[in-house]
Amino acid sequence: MAKHGAHTVGLSIGTSRVTCIIGEPSDAGGGVLDVVGVGEAEARGLRKGVIVKPVEAVESIRHAVEAAERMSGLEAEDVTINLAGSHIMGFNGQAIVAVSGRDHEITSEDVRRAIDSACAIQLPAGREIVDRLPQEFIVDDQDGINDPVGMIGARLAVKVHIVTSPVTARQNAINAVNRSGLIVADMVLEQLAAAEATLTEEDKEFGAALVDIGAETTGLVIYQRGAVQHTAVFGLGGSHFTNDIAFGLRTPIPEAERIKRASGCAYSQSLSEMERGEPVEVPAVGRTQPRQLSRQILCDILQPRAEEVLMHVADEIREAGWERQLSSGVVLTGGGALLGGMTEIAEQVFDAPVRLGYPERDRFGGLIEDIQSTAWSAAAGLALVAQRAQMVEARSGARVRGASGSLSAFVSKFRNRFSSIF
Ligand SMILES: Nc1ncnc2c1ncn2[C@@H]1O[C@H](COP(=O)(O)OP(=O)(O)O)[C@@H](O)[C@H]1O
Ligand SMILES: [Mg+2]
Structure with missing residues (x-):
């Protein structure tokens, strides 16, 4: 298979x-990703977002990747994967450091030190920090700074959103990918990847x-002022x-x-x-005859569950203090958002505008019609994040690779990934 970089x-x-x-960089430029290969497979061997049966998971990964390789005629080697699992937690940290240079010009080393310091927290055994997303820098008393490098100041403060996960979840994912014959270039929290594909800069701002x-x-991920303010995962x-x-x-x-x-x-x-009266044929377990029920009965079952799931999310948003600050409202994505009536029930629960999030047409070209579904947001976002990182790397000539990359690679790594933050 063709193999070009x-x-x-x-x-x-x-x-x-x-x-x-x-995906490949589009000739149109502007950071657009041309989708050239798409593959999917039923996932086996996972529970609540984490791999529990590696052999089965490897099979599923292979199927999906091979399908995309066949379609594109390209070989997958480095892949950017999702960080997932109901045990992932996010919280905010902050720190202040003195600017080190004699001329008080802030360097990327100062930035790194500030972020390291904000993340120097005691974690329970078996957990690790999997992502560190700077929200804002404050130089002396000037707040709201995205990129302080090159500014003059005595004190540098940073606010960081820190994501933690059980160590084993990340290791199992990397192992499964390696056993599929691939290398993990990067891991990105799944909802963050989906957001890169679906949210506009205005939404984030x-x-x-x-x-x-x-x-x-x-x-769940909440954005404001262009940065990640809050994340959570529910089981x-x-x-x-x-x-x-x-x-x-x-x-x-399967019938259900x-x-x-x-x-x-x-x-x-x-x-x-x-529509409520429409008959729905329901095959019974065993050999009994299928029954006919109305769609209303189906609604009576699904609506309370939808309310429960969305209430969990709404409670989290309220408790985090962002309830009245989401001018762009709520964006539903993932396969579960495809259930009929989800947007409508979500508008009731959140009391806010709600829309579905698809891979946005201003960011994707090529076979975009194949991925015009909420179920493709995460994979699309991951490919896009990988492309942005690659472009910045190419420009700077730096190699920032490997899921267990050195700490010194950190600053440039999230700069690359979320160029909009800086
Ligand atoms: N058309 C649909 N209507 C309702 N639910 C759907 C539809 N398509 C997919 N789903 C649901 O979406 C969920 C899978 O979403 P997906 O984002 O692919 O999940 P995951 O990333 O966890 O594998 C499944 O529970 C599936 O039943
Ligand atoms: Mg998913």
Whole structure:
């Protein structure tokens, strides 16, 4: 297979699906990624976003990546993958350091020291910091600074959003990818990757909450003033809806999944009288005859679950203090957002404007029609983040690679990834 350096690979290893996007920088420029290969496979061997059966997970990764390779005629080697799992936690830290140089000009070394200092926290055994996202720098009394390098000052303060995860979750993901014959170039918190594909700069600036509803986990990220202010992961997702249908209607899980996708609705008021009365055929467990139920009954099962999942997210947003500060509202993405009526019920729960988040057309070209679904946001965002990093690397001539890259690579690494922050 052809193997030329410019392509990047986004690989989202989810609980229900592994999705892979291979992209190349578009001739149109502007940081647009041309999608040239798309692959997906049913995910096996994961629970709540983490790998529990590596052999099965490796198979799923291979299937998804091979499909994308076949479509693009390119070989995947370095891949950027998602950090996921219900045990991931985010919190904010801060620190102040004295600017070291005699001329008081802030260097990237000062920035690194400030960030290191903000992240020098005692973690429970078995946990590690997996991402450090600077929110804002303050030079002496001047706040709201994105990139202080080159400024003159005596004191440099930084606010950082710190993401932690169980060590084993990251290691298992890297191992599975390695065993699939690939190298992890970088790992990005899944909802952050989805946000890179779906949110606009205005959303991030004026305030938005992105909610990535996966199969067994739901990720939240809140942006304001162009930076990540809050993240959280909940152990709830689309499979809970499926289980409710299976249990409530006494039908096998695969049938419940099919019924959910074909006729499910999370908000009965978004259906007309006629739609509510529509018959839904429900195959029974065992040999009994299928039954016919109305869609209203399906709504009665799904709506309380949707309210529960979204209330968890709304409570988190309120407790974090961002409830009244999200001018761009809430953006739902991930496969779970495809359930009928989700946007409508979410508008009720959040009391805010809600829209679905797809890979945005201003950032993606090529086979974009193949990924016009909320279920592709994470993989698309991962490929895009990888491309941005590659472009900055190419420009600076620096190599910043490897998931366990040295600390000194940190500053330039998140600069590369989230160029909008700096
Ligand atoms: N059309 C649909 N309607 C309702 N739910 C859907 C639809 N398509 C996918 N889903 C649900 O989305 C979830 C998977 O979302 P995805 O983002 O792919 O998850 P993950 O990243 O956790 O593998 C599953 O629970 C699935 O049932
Ligand atoms: Mg996902």
